[in-house]
Amino acid sequence: xxxxxxxxxxxxxxxxxxxxxxxxxxxxxxxxxxxxxxxxxxxxxxxxxxxxxxxxxxxxxxxxxxxxxxxxxxxxxxxxxxxxxxxxxxxxxxxxxxxxxxxxxxxxxxxxxxxx
Numbered sequence: 001x002x003x004x005x006x007x008x009x010x011x012x013x014x015x016x017x018x019x020x021x022x023x024x025x026x027x028x029x030x031x032x033x034x035x036x037x038x039x040x041x042x043x044x045x046x047x048x049x050x051x052x053x054x055x056x057x058x059x060x061x062x063x064x065x066x067x068x069x070x071x072x073x074x075x076x077x078x079x080x081x082x083x084x085x086x087x088x089x090x091x092x093x094x095x096x097x098x099x100x101x102x103x104x105x106x107x108x109x110x111x112x113x114x115x116x
Contacts, residue, residue: 036108
């Protein structure tokens, strides 16, 4: 999807500060961080949101890898034992700004509950 910002980042058309890249996803620093560690985990496949995930081996693999990579990044950044948050937003009212599935990995400050 040439008009999708994250598809363009995945394709290498736009720069990003990558922390991870593999066959299923990329992870890069958010350009407007809300915590000392704020990384976006984005599947290479264009999936509009979590509401569009299907019960398929392919989507299960994407989600498992996203969660594993989030943990690796949090641990490598020194937050493995301190705590971190992994969240995705669905739809406009859910706070989703870009229609491409992505997870926010946040750590490094006390995060409030309930969020936003």
